[in-house]
Amino acid sequence: MLARSQKVSKQLFGEILKSGRNFHSPNLSLRLLQSFEGRKVSFVVAKKVADSAVKRNLLKRRGYSIVRKLLPNLRENFSAVFFLKPGVGKLNFKGMKKEIEDILASAGLRVA
Numbered sequence: 001m002l003a004r005s006q007k008v009s010k011q012l013f014g015e016i017l018k019s020g021r022n023f024h025s026p027n028l029s030l031r032l033l034q035s036f037e038g039r040k041v042s043f044v045v046a047k048k049v050a051d052s053a054v055k056r057n058l059l060k061r062r063g064y065s066i067v068r069k070l071l072p073n074l075r076e077n078f079s080a081v082f083f084l085k086p087g088v089g090k091l092n093f094k095g096m097k098k099e100i101e102d103i104l105a106s107a108g109l110r111v112a
Contacts, residue, residue, distance in 0.1 A: 001064050008042035016081050025103045027088040031081045032107050040079040041067050049086050066097045074109045
C-alpha cells in the first residue's frame with residue numbers, strides 16, 4: 001500500500017478529472033495531471049468491474065503494490081488516477097504489472 005500522503009486527495013481528484021490527460025490500454029485507463037505536490041497515485045475500481053467489495057479491494061491493493069515498487073523509477077511531480085476496466089479481473093499479478101508499466105511508459109512517466 002501507499003502512504004496517505006502519496007494518494008490523490010478528493011480535491012485533487014476533481015482537478016484531475018477536469019483537466020487531466022487520458023491514456024488507455026486494454027484493461028486500464030490513466031488520467032494524468034502535472035502537479036507540484038510530488039508523486040500522487042490512486043486507483044478506482046467500479047462495481048461494474050467487480051461486484052464484490054473484496055474483489056475490488058484486491059484489485060486496488062495489487063495496483064498500489066505494483067506502483068509502490070515502480071515509484072523510484074518514475075518522474076517527479078505528477079498526479080495520476082488509474083481506472084480499472086472490466087477485463088482486469090482476469091489478469092494475474094504479472095499481467096497487471098505489465099499493463100501498468102506499459103501505460104506509464106506511454107504517458108512518459110518512466111525514467112529508467
